[in-house]
Amino acid sequence: xxxxxxxxxxxxxxxxxxxxxxxxxxxxxxxxxxxxxxxxxxxxxxxxxxxxxxxxxxxxxxxxxxxxxxxxxxxxxxxxxxxxxxxxxxxxxxxxxxxxxxxxxxxxxxxxxxxxxxxxxxxxxxxxxxxxxxxxxxxxxxxxxxxxxxxxxxxxxxxxxxxxxxxxxxxxxxxxxxxxxxxxxxxxxxxxxxxxxxxxxxxxxxxxxxxxxxxxxxxxxxxxxxxxxxxxxxxxxxxxxxxxxxxxxxxxxxxxxxxxxxxxxxxxxxxxxxxxxxxxxxxxxxxxxxxxxxxxxxxxxxxxxxxxxxxxxxxxxxxxxxxxxxxxxxxxxx
Numbered sequence: 001x002x003x004x005x006x007x008x009x010x011x012x013x014x015x016x017x018x019x020x021x022x023x024x025x026x027x028x029x030x031x032x033x034x035x036x037x038x039x040x041x042x043x044x045x046x047x048x049x050x051x052x053x054x055x056x057x058x059x060x061x062x063x064x065x066x067x068x069x070x071x072x073x074x075x076x077x078x079x080x081x082x083x084x085x086x087x088x089x090x091x092x093x094x095x096x097x098x099x100x101x102x103x104x105x106x107x108x109x110x111x112x113x114x115x116x117x118x119x120x121x122x123x124x125x126x127x128x129x130x131x132x133x134x135x136x137x138x139x140x141x142x143x144x145x146x147x148x149x150x151x152x153x154x155x156x157x158x159x160x161x162x163x164x165x166x167x168x169x170x171x172x173x174x175x176x177x178x179x180x181x182x183x184x185x186x187x188x189x190x191x192x193x194x195x196x197x198x199x200x201x202x203x204x205x206x207x208x209x210x211x212x213x214x215x216x217x218x219x220x221x222x223x224x225x226x227x228x229x230x231x232x233x234x235x236x237x238x239x240x241x242x243x244x245x246x247x248x249x250x251x252x253x254x255x256x257x258x259x260x261x262x263x264x265x266x267x268x269x270x271x272x273x274x275x276x277x278x279x280x281x282x283x284x285x286x287x288x289x290x291x292x293x294x295x296x297x298x299x300x301x302x303x304x305x306x307x308x309x310x311x312x313x314x315x316x317x318x319x320x321x322x323x324x325x326x327x328x329x330x331x332x333x334x
Contacts, residue, residue: 003099004314006059009049012315020060023094023103030079030106031071032087035118037097038064038303039317039330040126040154047318055091055268061314062097063089066112066121067334076106084112086290088125088282090271098314098332108279110286113293120300123154123329127301128289129267129282130243131159134219137263138241140168145210148173149230150221151189152180154329155243157301159219160187165297172209174202174226179327183302203232220244227251234260241265302328309334 005018025031043061046053066086072079079085087109089096094103112121134155140146140163150156151173163171164187171189174197175181184194195205206229207214214235220227223244231254234240238258243265246252255262270278292298304327306320307313317330 001100002309003060003095004309004311006047006061009047009053012047012318014047015311015314017311020095020099023101025071025073025103027073027075028106029073029103030069030076030085030109031101031103032065032067032085032109033070033101034065034067034097034099034334036066036122036331036333037062038122038126039306039314039321039332040064041321042126044318044322052268055272056096057091058093058095060096060099062099064122064125065089065097065102066118066124067102070101073106079106079109084114084118084121085109086112086121086125086286088129088267088286090268092271092279100309100334105279107276108282110283111290113290115294115296116300119303119305119331119333122331123301123303124158124289124293125286126267127154127158127329128162129285130155130265131162132285132289133267134159134241134243134263134265135162135166135168137265138217138219138239140166140217142167142169144168144216145170145213146172146217146219147206147210147215147230147233148219148221149226150174151187151194152183153221154301155221157183157187159221160184160189161298161301162292164188165292172206172215197226197229203229206233214238217241220246224248228254231255231258231260234258237261239263303331304328305331305333307332 003020007014069083172193175194217239218230218234219241227246228251231251236258239261241263306317313332320326
């Protein structure tokens with residue numbers, strides 16, 4: 001089969017279209033024909049040799065996919081050939097999703113929402129699982145005040161959709177452009193829930209939006225130096241959720257001094273162990289999300305189809321993500 005292979009860590013010029021061996025499934029696996037895959041910041045971070053590169057099991061990148069089952073292992077009873085599915089492959093697949101096919105453990109795969117296209121479904125797994133894990137792990141409640149760093153990004157967008165469905169409305173988030181602001185307004189946020197992160201008095205303005213009170217919860221979907229602002233506006237004993245990396249000593253010091261509870265949100269954690277029960281949580285949570293889409297409790301994520309299956313599409317998607325020029329979830333359609 002054909003796959004876009006990363007020849008070495010570095011720039012996008014190191015991608016190449018190659019023929020690689022067809023995946024051979026084990027008794028508890030399925031073979032999926034990939035119909036669409038999406039791109040996430042972790043893809044270019046791995047390409048550049050970032051922290052998660054050491055965990056990657058294949059030089060074919062990509063973690064989100066939606067497709068059709070071509071073959072099922074002997075021990076697989078709940079899935080059959082022809083089923084339409086979506087999955088977060090992580091390091092559990094035979095290869096990444098920038099390929100024609102992938103072998104996956106059957107217990108991590110969720111059903112594709114029947115009312116979504118393959119391209120729309122491929123946008124769900126990473127951001128959907130991350131948003132859902134954030135809500136569950138932080139035990140978020142409607143009455144809490146929540147500052148979301150990066151609400152217009154992929155995870156932030158899904159989180160806001162899911163939070164509003166669950167009645168969690170007391171949110172304030174950031175935007176850095178008119179396009180991001182319009183996007184957040186389209187999600188149902190009010191103007192006074194959106195703050196321009198480029199202003200000099202950002203922390204003061206964030207507190208003003210919360211009646212001059214520190215926030216119960218800060219969700220950091222961006223990382224970097226803005227973590228310092230998030231730590232500053234968090235209340236003593238509050239909860240700080242981090243899906244990126246607390247990149248500065250000042251942020252860590254402030255959170256420590258405030259006796260904050262820091263929740264590290266890493267959805268790949270279950271993939272690191274060979275525990276079928278833990279790994280099956282991926283399928284359970286994807287099916288929960290699929291049902292919400294089918295019931296129209298959640299609307300499809302905005303997507304941008306970058307192109308068809310090619311090296312250029314992968315290169316273009318990585319470049320758009322690195323330069324923060326993505327408009328919606330970036331998709332490669334097969």
